[in-house]
Amino acid sequence: MEFKQIVEKRRSVRKFDGRPVPREVVDRLLAAALSAPSSRNSRSSHFLVVDNRDAILRMAGMRDYGAAFMKDAPLAVVVSGDASKTDLWRENCAIAATLLQLACVDEGLASCWVHVDGRPRFKDAPDGESAADYLRAFLPFPEDCRPFCVVAIGYSDFQPAPLPASDDRARVEYYKE
Numbered sequence: 001m002e003f004k005q006i007v008e009k010r011r012s013v014r015k016f017d018g019r020p021v022p023r024e025v026v027d028r029l030l031a032a033a034l035s036a037p038s039s040r041n042s043r044s045s046h047f048l049v050v051d052n053r054d055a056i057l058r059m060a061g062m063r064d065y066g067a068a069f070m071k072d073a074p075l076a077v078v079v080s081g082d083a084s085k086t087d088l089w090r091e092n093c094a095i096a097a098t099l100l101q102l103a104c105v106d107e108g109l110a111s112c113w114v115h116v117d118g119r120p121r122f123k124d125a126p127d128g129e130s131a132a133d134y135l136r137a138f139l140p141f142p143e144d145c146r147p148f149c150v151v152a153i154g155y156s157d158f159q160p161a162p163l164p165a166s167d168d169r170a171r172v173e174y175y176k177e
Contacts, residue, residue, distance in 0.1 A: 006105045008162065013110030014069035016154030020051065021075045025107050029077075029153070032103035036096035039088040045096040046145045048078040058138060059150060062131040064122050067114045073152035078116075078135065084144040090117060093148035100151050110156035116147045 060070040081089025104111040
């Protein structure tokens with residue numbers, strides 16, 4: 001598939017048909033994510049692959065909004081960053097997670113990003129337990145790694161509609177001296 005097609009097909013999908021993702025496909029997804037550029041080549045992103053049904057069901061409770069759909073995903077990848085390697089770990093994670101999602105499209109998979117870093121577990125208790133602390137309570141993370149996002153992955157049970165047409169020219173400027 002050509003890059004332009006991959007970009008056009010990438011959509012946030014929250015409905016999966018339940019088929020497991022083969023290990024060799026997961027390995028290719030991770031190879032793409034691991035190739036992501038990082039600040040000063042710090043390679044600060046870390047990936048925790050979860051395909052355990054019970055763990056994914058528990059992960060779906062990390063936030064009371066925006067994560068419940070994960071219960072039907074056969075695979076979840078927690079993207080975290082090693083803050084001891086760089087202060088730009090968040091940016092590195094975002095780049096790696098984006099490459100992971102683009103690799104999903106190339107493999108015929110669907111995905112959706114669930115933000116973790118800085119998000120409360122409960123919307124009505126913004127100063128209460130964080131989504132990251134909730135995940136840390138039952139998932140293994142290296143000491144200096146901080147959860148940034150979770151990418152739910154699986155085979156879509158429907159064909160997502162293309163993005164609606166938009167005139168984005170107002171968001172682009174060319175500097176001329």
